[in-house]
Amino acid sequence: MNKILQYPELSVNPFGDRICKVFSSSQDGDCTFEDFLDMMSVLSEAAPKLVKAEHAFRIFDFDGDDMLGVSDLKKVIERLVDKNHLTDAEIQDVIENILEEADLDDDGALSFAEFEHIIDRSSDFESAFRMRL
Structure with missing residues (x-):
């Protein structure tokens, strides 16, 4: 299981798996730290x-x-x-x-x-x- 999906914000999100897949730079859907930073950038108010x-x-x-x-x-x-x-x-x-x-x-x-x-x-x-x- 993708470790990032263990965060409560994503584990209860109905699109948690899709978010990880879209932001993941790998085929298996696992997010690297850089992928996580990209995700936070897109989700930011800015x-x-x-x-x-x-x-x-x-x-x-x-x-x-x-x-x-x-x-x-x-x-x-x-x-x-x-x-x-x-x-x-x-x-x-x-x-x-x-x-x-x-x-x-x-x-x-x-x-x-x-x-x-x-x-x-x-x-x-x-x-x-x-x-x-």
């Missing part, structure tokens, strides 16, 4: 919103295809809410609402540009990024 958005996008892109597709969005939702609190139909409704609002080119997925557009409209993204990620 980091530009675009840098935070790029990393959030990568954390949410579970399959690594540079798009947030239906399966990625489903995994994000399931990590944010207890799976027992939403039915599959409710999760699908949330995904459809997200895509209706944010999928500007109607391709069934969010590109980074579309994700960034939503982030720009969200006044509380940076504080949510620090708290959730």
Whole structure:
């Protein structure tokens, strides 16, 4: 197990494993001290919103295809809410609402540009990024 995941802030974070994977310079997901410093830099209040958005996008892109597709969005939702609190139909409704609002080119997925557009409209993204990620 990645030692950094033993820190309480990451062990209880629904994206702890994804954070380590995105910031890790190794294939196995283990974070070096330099990786840890990069992570702290991105999560700091001083980091530009675009840098935070790029990393959030990568954390949410579970399959690594540079798009947030239906399966990625489903995994994000399931990590944010207890799976027992939403039915599959409710999760699908949330995904459809997200895509209706944010999928500007109607391709069934969010590109980074579309994700960034939503982030720009969200006044509380940076504080949510620090708290959730």
